[in-house]
Amino acid sequence: MAEQENAAASKQVDEITQQVEDVILGEDGKPLSKKALKKLEKELEREKRKQERLAREAEERAARAASEVDISVGSYGKAKLNMSQERTGRKWTEVRDISEALEGQVVHVQARVQTSRATGSKMCFLVLREATATVQALLQVDSEAISKQMVKFASSIPSESIVEITATVVKPIEPVKSCSVGDAELRVAKLFVISDVVKLLPFSLEDASRSELEYQKDPTLVRVERSTRLDGRVFDLRTPANNAIFKIQAAVCQLFREYLIKEGATEIHSPKIISTASEGGSNVFEITYFKRFAYLAQSPQLYKQACIAGDFGKVFEIAPVFRAEDSNTPRHLTEYIGLDLECAFREHYHEVMDMIGDMFLYIFRNLEERWAHELQVVRRQYPSEPPKFGDKPLRLEFKDAVALLRNAGEEVGELDDLTTPLEKLLGELVRKEYGTDFYMVDKFPLGIRPFYTMPDPEDSNYSNSYDFFLRGQEIMSGAQRIHDPALLRERIKALDIDATPLEDYIRGFEYACPPHAGGGVGLERVVMFYLGLDNIRLTSLFPRDPSRVEP
């Protein structure tokens, strides 16, 4: 019984304690008065009503937004992934072809968004770029077709995305100075992103497109280091100047081909995996070739001569050349494109030398005429004057070059090769004296030329060999080659070269071969010096040098 009484009492104590704990205490720790409690209740009520009102307003806003019709739906957005689902037959206009002449016409354009700039919420300016051409496009909110949402979408497109637009060509109030198309702009009606930028760009194309002059005017502008540009070469190729440089590179090949085909030459393709180092052993890349070794061709020399022995008359080749030289200079690559040629002649190697000289003039003149736009684009970023040259190429002899240099106070050995600084100085002296940036130096000392070079019949210290120079730097080496097997063997022996790997080559001459001469041109060097650029890496698509084999 007593236990039951105890339990009842303790329950009562618990209840009272609970009641005491339920009493609301004020800040001073004492129970609140009735009045204070009332005030608190009112405050709570007010807060509750405020929360309800905010929720209601948010709901109303959402409902309003949902009911506001976007009149541009279907005219903009991200396009479906192109999996070649259909051909609509639309006629596409290239940015470079847009002009005042198309005023009022509706055009379809695919281009990159170079920049997108909103002015307020009702207007957006886009600069669209296709290769080297740019045009301004405009979206403006109106009550019929262009919604605020569409303008907002346009202004949020990241630079370098590719879009597809339908637009009307209009005449701008003032010429658009910042675009290559200045006399027309586009009023956008439809705008779809067909390829998105999904990664941070390695640098800004604007920064990579500036000329030295702009940096001089404003030294605070961001510079992009050459190595950063080459690391991001895939992106770097998009700059207008780079686009144009490689158009010009292709043009040099096209004109080389054009000229030589007109001369009756045959284009050949010689092997690049070879068993003999064609120009001597030192600067050759060795490769493993199944269970033995082979080399990468340092030049097509032996093979183009074999074609002469094979009665092709005149041959040329445009192909890679590999040089394992640890040359870290502005004009050496470990892989470059060689423009090579070899021609049989009747009487004198000058027949070939003169033809090559005329060929270069043909290339230069046609570049200025037919690739004027590309040259202009390159010169905008890398200003230079076209090289100077006359109606006929200037021909100097090596002895004359030495005399010119000695007159200028340089110490030059009569039979020594010219160093790069001496070559450059010679270029300046020749320009002053003869007013040309393009010239040929003939009759090099025999001792500094390869074993297959024909000696000069009048002075055995010299040879029937030549280099061509553009703005004071070598673009081609060539010579009459020894087609007489006995003389060839004599030279090989005199130079202490192992004849064994050359037996196949010599055999071509033992079966009789016409006299012939030719040369090897470095494509990247021609483009570099023609454009007055300071580094060969600018004219090589994906340059290879001793420290770079990627990307």
Ligand code: ATP
């Ligand atoms: P250089 O003296 O400038 O090193 P080279 O006399 O050794 O050149 P050649 O064997 O005469 O070169 O090659 C013919 C042409 O090929 C040169 O006139 C040049 O235009 C080009 N060329 C040679 N080596 C390179 C290289 N490493 N990178 C780019 N072009 C080259």
Ligand code: MG
């Ligand atoms: Mg040379």
